[in-house]
Amino acid sequence: MPPRLPLPLLRLPPTYTLRRPLPPQRRLLTVLAIETSCDDTSIALLTSPTPHTATLLAHQTVTSPNRIYGGIHPLVSTVSHATHLAPLLAAVIAQLGHKKPDFVAVTRGPGMPTALSIGLDTAKGLAVAWGVPLVGVNHMLAHTLTPRLVVALNAAAVERAAAERGEGAGAGAGAGDVAPESAEESTATTESTQVVSTPSSPAPAPAPESPIAASTSTSTSTSTSTLEPILEITTPLKKNQIIQQPTPTEAPQFPFLTLLVSGGHTQVVHSRSLTSHNVLVDTIDIALGDMLDKCARRLVPANVLATHGNSVAYGAALEDFCFPAREGSECRYGYRYTLPGGKARAAEDKAEAEEYGWELSAPLSKTGPAMRRLEYSFSGLGSSVERCLKRRKKELGGVEIGEGERRALGRKVMVLAFEHVAARLVLGLEAMGEGERRGTCIADIPHQQRLPTHQDRSPPMKYCTDNAAMIAWAGLELYRAGWQTGLSALPLKRWSMDDDVYIEGEEDRAEHGVGGVLGAQQWIKRNVEKEEES
Structure with a gap:
């Protein structure tokens, strides 16, 4: 006969009673x-x-x-x-x-x-x-x-x-x-x-x-x-030009759009409900964070990387290196951003080409069908940086480029990459219905610009x-x-949020058209309405 448990262990703690619990809501x-x-x-x-x-x-x-x-x-x-x-x-x-x-x-x-x-x-x-x-x-x-x-x-x-x-x-x-x-x-x-x-x-x-x-x-x-x-906004504009955004007081309600940017994902997701989503834009090669990490390891000096301890967030090191804070200023970045397509930006690009001999362009930006494709592509931009470094080293007789040029090249890469992100985000908004265009942006982006007529919410970076x-x-x-x-x-x-993407090996759920968040096995659905009635 197995030994009996001590009596106190068989009793419920005094804070628990036999009263019927309230429903979760x-x-x-x-x-x-x-x-x-x-x-x-x-x-x-x-x-x-x-x-x-x-x-x-x-x-x-x-x-x-x-x-x-x-x-x-x-x-x-x-x-x-x-x-x-x-x-x-x-x-x-x-x-x-x-x-x-x-x-x-x-x-x-x-x-x-x-x-x-x-x-x-x-x-x-x-x-x-x-x-x-x-x-x-x-x-x-x-x-x-x-x-x-x-x-x-x-x-x-x-x-x-x-x-x-x-x-x-x-x-x-x-x-x-x-x-x-x-x-x-x-x-x-x-x-x-x-x-x-x-x-x-x-x-x-x-x-x-x-x-x-x-x-x-x-x-x-x-x-x-x-x-x-809720909003931690950094602006490249001067103090008298800063655009103040009102702090949102309400949580984004479905449907809304989300920009997810990390080392493994770069997506624009249309969320219809808690468990129904559609990935409008996804990367066809590597994620933005992956590309930035690779560029950072080639561009950021070793002493700057060392200041980030054991972290492998090389993209953050690249950001600190390329957009340093002005001494004695509360402004995080001593940099003025110029919108593309104008004379000022053209003059800026020309000056860089004359000084350094390299020209970079945003991914999928050449005239043609690619300009409107709902896709992200970052591998080409990273490869362009590698080619620039090799060519410049050869031109300088085997000497690596200086810190000023490293910072300029890194800055150019980040600006072009985030312009590519923003362009596809706008295309994603256009792909949604007029009544569904509520914006929620989650991204580690150095320059956040508010989208007109949409509510933009960027949580603190630690979340x-x-x-x-x-x-x-x-x-x-x-x-x-x-x-x-x-x-x-x-x-x-692998577990995509997209309703039309099925988990490998979940053939039975794919046959019934169950994909995305609910496409995984072992989901159990409780009767919430019955819980509320009781």
Whole structure:
């Protein structure tokens, strides 16, 4: 006869009663989220009393040190996930005490299968141990929903601030949010848990001799105790010419358009609903971030790259190098952008050609059918840079080009690349119906220009990189819509958001015309209307 468990372990914690729970739309939901799709190990604890407000209780990310390999090394990233995920989770779970989240959200794809498996298997274990649902999130869907997350965070912050000032009786009531008492320590209360992590000092990572040795990482953490700006606008114009954009107060409503730019994707996505999307524009070769990273490794001096630590975000180093801040000025970039097609731009291009002897053009910009194709192409622009460097080295008698020319060439590449991005974004808007043209732009772009007659929303950059906060929010939206994931779910290396793209091996779902976000197996649909009625 097996031994009996101690009696206290058979009892429910005192905070839980046998009362019938409220439906997901009308009660405080807490979600623990895990993100391990690439080289970032990230966890988040998010609470949301309504579909329009949310509070980030804990958020921490550890990035694997891949700089020595010149890019993301799959084995190094896997070792980093295995090393750091459990300690990060232990710290958050310890603060939860006897409480447990309502469900666990985790990135299921797309991404590196081994990296995804670590996060997905851990999430499955937590879901089984706690007896709560699992929600497997599409990584690109989470990026798409990030503007809605930031608006929800801002809304909750405004409610807390009003409550602290005594304005509006009951502001934020029922949210269960507790403002952090100090940014130096973690706090816990009976009603809800507020975890505030302080940023860790970057740990110097010695150059590893093998991928296994590269497990030393730096960690960063964020807290949303203060109001987050929705728009972080940098303008190349002078101070008296700066175009001020009003801060949006409402989350983008379906349908809307999203520009997704990263090292692996460059897409314009038309989102009809939470689970229905159409990729209007996609790259036919490499992503914008991939091209910029390759150019950065050739153009940015080694001493500038060293200032970015172990990060492999070479595009950011290229941006810092090509668009330096003016000394003593608050303006981030000491550069004036000239629109293409005019005399000023023609004179600028001519001056560069006379000084350096190179001429570059934007991808797919030559007169003809290619000008209107809904496609991105960046490999040709990167190859042009390589050819310029080889030719100039030969012309200079084997000497590499100077820093001034490196900066000018890098600046030209970035300007042409982002003009290509903007041109296809406009074509994507034109491809949509008149009543569907609501713009949401997510991109790491140095010069953001507002599109006329459209609302442009660019979240803070820390929420545009890979992070578990966006996974938590996407999981919340899916869970509130009645979706959860079965425990037999497997990681997906490729998982397009496009309704007309089917996952390899999912022939049965393709036969029924189920693709995109819902094209993966193991989706479970709850009856949300019945939950609300009960």
